[in-house]
Amino acid sequence: MVNADPQPTRPLLQMRSIVKQFPGARALDGVDLDILPGEVHCLLGQNGAGKSTLIKVLAGAHQPDEGQILIDGEVVTIPHPVAALRLGVATMYQELDVVDGLTVAENIYLGHELSTAGFSNRRTAAKNTRELMKRLGHPEIPPHREVGELSAAGKQIVSMARALSHDARVIVMDEPSAVLDSEEVENLFRVVHQLTASGVAIVYISHRLEEIRQIGDRITVLKDGRTVAQNLAVSRTPTAELIKLMTGRTVENVFPARAPIAPEAEVVLAVESLGLKGEFSDVSLAVRAGEVVGLAGLVGSGRSEILETVYGARRSTEGTVRVGGKKLRPGSVAAAVGAGIGLCPEERKSQGLLLDEPVYRNITLSTFGRFATAGLLDERAERAAAQEQSVALDLRPAGVDRNARTLSGGNQQKALLARWLVHGCRVLLLDEPTRGVDVGARAEIYALIRDLAASGAAVLVVSSEIDEVLGLADRVLVISEGRVVHEGPADSIDEHGVLDLVMEGSAA
Amino acid sequence: MSDQEVAPAAVVDGPAHAPSPGTPGGARPRRSMLNGSMGRNVGLVLALVALCVVGYATAGENFANLNNVLTILRLAAVLGVLSIGMTFVITGGGIDLSVGSVMGLATIWASTLATQTMAADTHWIVMVGVALAVGTACGLVNGILVAYGKVVAFMATLAMMVGARGLAEMISNRQTQRVRVDEFLDFFRADLIGIPVLVWMFAVVAVAGWFLLNRTTFGRRTVAVGGNPEAARLAGIKVKRHTMYLYGLVGLTTGIAAVMMLARTTAGSSTNGQFYELDAIAAVVVGGTLLAGGRGTIVGTVLGVLIFTTLTNVFTQNNMSTSAQNVAKGVIIVVAVLLQQRFASRSRSD
Numbered sequence: 040m041v042n043a044d045p046q047p048t049r050p051l052l053q054m055r056s057i058v059k060q061f062p063g064a065r066a067l068d069g070v071d072l073d074i075l076p077g078e079v080h081c082l083l084g085q086n087g088a089g090k091s092t093l094i095k096v097l098a099g100a101h102q103p104d105e106g107q108i109l110i111d112g113e114v115v116t117i118p119h120p121v122a123a124l125r126l127g128v129a130t131m132y133q134e135l136d137v138v139d140g141l142t143v144a145e146n147i148y149l150g151h152e153l154s155t156a157g158f159s160n161r162r163t164a165a166k167n168t169r170e171l172m173k174r175l176g177h178p179e180i181p182p183h184r185e186v187g188e189l190s191a192a193g194k195q196i197v198s199m200a201r202a203l204s205h206d207a208r209v210i211v212m213d214e215p216s217a218v219l220d221s222e223e224v225e226n227l228f229r230v231v232h233q234l235t236a237s238g239v240a241i242v243y244i245s246h247r248l249e250e251i252r253q254i255g256d257r258i259t260v261l262k263d264g265r266t267v268a269q270n271l272a273v274s275r276t277p278t279a280e281l282i283k284l285m286t287g288r289t290v291e292n293v294f295p296a297r298a299p300i301a302p303e304a305e306v307v308l309a310v311e312s313l314g315l316k317g318e319f320s321d322v323s324l325a326v327r328a329g330e331v332v333g334l335a336g337l338v339g340s341g342r343s344e345i346l347e348t349v350y351g352a353r354r355s356t357e358g359t360v361r362v363g364g365k366k367l368r369p370g371s372v373a374a375a376v377g378a379g380i381g382l383c384p385e386e387r388k389s390q391g392l393l394l395d396e397p398v399y400r401n402i403t404l405s406t407f408g409r410f411a412t413a414g415l416l417d418e419r420a421e422r423a424a425a426q427e428q429s430v431a432l433d434l435r436p437a438g439v440d441r442n443a444r445t446l447s448g449g450n451q452q453k454a455l456l457a458r459w460l461v462h463g464c465r466v467l468l469l470d471e472p473t474r475g476v477d478v479g480a481r482a483e484i485y486a487l488i489r490d491l492a493a494s495g496a497a498v499l500v501v502s503s504e505i506d507e508v509l510g511l512a513d514r515v516l517v518i519s520e521g522r523v524v525h526e527g528p529a530d531s532i533d534e535h536g537v538l539d540l541v542m543e544g545s546a547a
Numbered sequence: 548m549s550d551q552e553v554a555p556a557a558v559v560d561g562p563a564h565a566p567s568p569g570t571p572g573g574a575r576p577r578r579s580m581l582n583g584s585m586g587r588n589v590g591l592v593l594a595l596v597a598l599c600v601v602g603y604a605t606a607g608e609n610f611a612n613l614n615n616v617l618t619i620l621r622l623a624a625v626l627g628v629l630s631i632g633m634t635f636v637i638t639g640g641g642i643d644l645s646v647g648s649v650m651g652l653a654t655i656w657a658s659t660l661a662t663q664t665m666a667a668d669t670h671w672i673v674m675v676g677v678a679l680a681v682g683t684a685c686g687l688v689n690g691i692l693v694a695y696g697k698v699v700a701f702m703a704t705l706a707m708m709v710g711a712r713g714l715a716e717m718i719s720n721r722q723t724q725r726v727r728v729d730e731f732l733d734f735f736r737a738d739l740i741g742i743p744v745l746v747w748m749f750a751v752v753a754v755a756g757w758f759l760l761n762r763t764t765f766g767r768r769t770v771a772v773g774g775n776p777e778a779a780r781l782a783g784i785k786v787k788r789h790t791m792y793l794y795g796l797v798g799l800t801t802g803i804a805a806v807m808m809l810a811r812t813t814a815g816s817s818t819n820g821q822f823y824e825l826d827a828i829a830a831v832v833v834g835g836t837l838l839a840g841g842r843g844t845i846v847g848t849v850l851g852v853l854i855f856t857t858l859t860n861v862f863t864q865n866n867m868s869t870s871a872q873n874v875a876k877g878v879i880i881v882v883a884v885l886l887q888q889r890f891a892s893r894s895r896s897d
Contacts, residue, residue, distance in 0.1 A: 350781075352780070352781060372780060372781060372783050373783050373784075373785055375783070376782070376783030377783070382781055384778075384781055389775070389777060389778075390777050390778055390781055391778050391781065392775065392778055393770070393771060393774040393775050393778060393779075393841065394774075394775070395774065395841060395842065396770065396771075396774060396841075400767070404771060404778070404779070404782040404784075405782040405783045405784075407764060407767050408764050411763070411764045414763045414764050414765060415762055415763055416762055416763060416764060416767065458782070
């Protein structure tokens with residue numbers, strides 16, 4: 040194990056050789072973690088490395104089988120979540136655990152309501168809430184606002200305020216930026232800085248290495264339930280080394296090389312002055328066979344809406360979509376799929392998969408009709424087709440009979456790609472293809488997308504990670520406020536250039 | 548999240564790993580999934596056997612004779628056919644509260660003076676046609692309201708439940724309408740190889756339902772639409788149209804049940820089928836179909852129907868009140884749902 044840093048100050052929280060055994064699997068197999076006061080400590084690891092189990096142990100949701108937890112040098116036990124809060128350890132889970140129907144103040148004091156003889160002290164709660172919001176830099180969020188009306192970023196602030204209301208000294212943040220766009224991430228970082236300045240330690244979990252560069256102080260890397268490197272200084276550890284530690288191998292280049300596109304290649308997808316009232320207008324684009332085109336823009340810029348409208352999941356109010364020269368009926372997914380368009384949606388679990396159905400049925404969800412004669416399904420042929428694609432995409436674990444729920448994020452995405460490979464589609468629309476996918480699997484997905492394009496598909500990608508769009512696509516369209524503000528080759532613009540365009544667009 | 552973390556070896560993403568021979572592919576989860584549904588069905592069969600033992604112990608030969616068994620099956624047939632249709636709607640993520648009322652309406656419409664005169668002049672099949680048409684039409688109205696009108700299924704079918712009952716009362720003037728077409732009664736009240744035609748009808752509908760749900764594209768669409776309508780839509784399945792078909796299908800089975808009801812009671816009545824919607828839903832859910840949609844079992848539904856019908860019979864044989872029966876039914880529903888949740892959470896953590 041690498042231990043880069045001798046302890047300069049006394050750690051606030053220590054975890055020593057934590058082991059957690061689940062039936063059939065050792066989720067944690069000797070994890071060490073040292074958290075100093077006032078630091079941002081990043082926890083890195085692939086899906087399945089044990090990060091979530093570790094923070095559940097810390098939050099009192101799981102009991103470790105072996106090992107010790109020390110706070111201020113004293114051994115403590117955390118038998119249940121309330122005990123964790125009493126010890127000053129608060130956790131913000133990935134799925135924001137706020138109650139939409141309650142107000143901001145009610146959410147913050149949920150579970151530890153301020154009350155006198157059973158009557159709630161709403162005024163005190165409101166006053167404290169206002170103070171917390173001010174401390175977090177969001178005095179504009181009133182205590183009596185219903186949380187359901189807030190944006191994802193606002194909900195996260197409420198979640199953070201709840202942690203602070205417990206006088207937390209350690210706040211664990213599980214992928215806090217996953218639901219935020221880049222502006223909101225900036226604000227999150229500002230709040231994190233304020234918190235650390237006041238001595239609060241943050242345990243920060245994220246798949247985005249660039250974020251960790253920006254905000255982290257030290258890094259602990261987990262792999263297969265063990266700590267493989269501890270207390271690496273963010274500023275002195277190259278990305279390549281982190282990836283190597285996480286995956287146990289070197290990733291040369293995350294993005295695959297672009298292939299030159301023949302100038303005479305057919306325009307497969309042609310979108311002309313497409314518009315959807317209130318969302319976007321006058322979007323025109325063309326994607327040729329073998330080409331990957333990226334749409335960059337902030338959350339809410341209309342990029343996902345454009346994709347969904349092209350696909351017919353939303354009914355356009357103006358303009359046309361043509362595939363191979365044939366005009367599509369607006370507002371009909373079935374027509375789009377029939378013409379050879381496939382969509383891998385943004386939210387894999389809620390929009391893409393039947394989680395409690397076997398993988399092969401998920402893969403053939405768009406095509407099972409082909410395996411039927413007069414409505415009677417030939418499941419053997421269906422499974423074989425799904426199996427073939429899952430082998431081609433190296434879906435792991437192999438075997439298509441397990442439920443889709445048991446797959447990791449990267450493999451769920453592969454199952455969706457396999458769906459369209461079985462279909463044999465000519466146009467592939469990808470919305471956030473690597474959200475929740477860990478670093479190793481990302482490179483694989485990028486390579487798959489390239490391969491698909493090389494085999495003649497036209498690919499349109501949307502991502503909130505600008506470097507992903509720039510690295511993956513041949514051509515980039517920058518979307519701001521529902522309009523295309525820039526179009527050009529991906530290598531002629533950098534991340535700054537895109538951000539400038541986006542900001543300019545929203546200022547105008 | 549936790550299900551990903553508990554099995555680190557199984558979710559590693561790197562291309563460096565070949566599909567490891569250590570992971571037994573899909574074999575393990577598949578087997579346990581089968582165990583799950585088989586286990587549930589075995590549980591239901593055991594419950595049924597236990598009921599029969601109680602029946603024999605308390606009522607002896609009165610319970611355990613062929614005639615009584617056929618009585619149970621004849622009673623189960625009507626509810627059974629309704630419940631097969633209900634299984635589809637519930638698996639598809641919906642609910643239909645109107646089946647009892649629509650069945651009542653269909654028995655009335657198929658036994659009006661006009662219909663029966665026409666049937667007497669031509670063929671008894673006219674009565675069957677009317678019942679099926681009334682059932683299917685009501686189902687399609689429900690389906691259009693739910694799928695295209697975006698009315699919540701509970702409310703749309705509640706409205707149909709009230710409305711159809713009212714219409715049946717208006718048409719019949721709240722009079723019982725005796726069936727006078729003897730050929731109709733002769734056909735449906737007959738026995739075939741010693742088994743009543745009604746029971747044969749239940750068997751045919753159940754087998755057809757099993758095939759439709761488990762072996763056809765229609766069934767696959769039903770599971771997809773009930774399991775995740777958004778994913779189904781984005782995969783290119785016409786979710787609205789399929790939802791409408793599902794309510795049409797339950798309407799059709801309601802029509803079939805109405806024919807059977809007419810034959811069994813030899814009369815159309817606006818009170819026919821009261822509370823059948825609740826019995827059908829209970830039988831379906833006790834059988835193991837998820838009320839939230841996305842998982843349905845025809846075998847489970849048949850077993851659920853048999854359990855409830857046998858229970859009624861055992862109580863009747865022992866001269867116990869319907870009130871006591873209802874208490875027992877309530878207990879069975881709660882126990883079954885609790886067991887189901889236990890199963891569901893176990894298969895999740897798999």
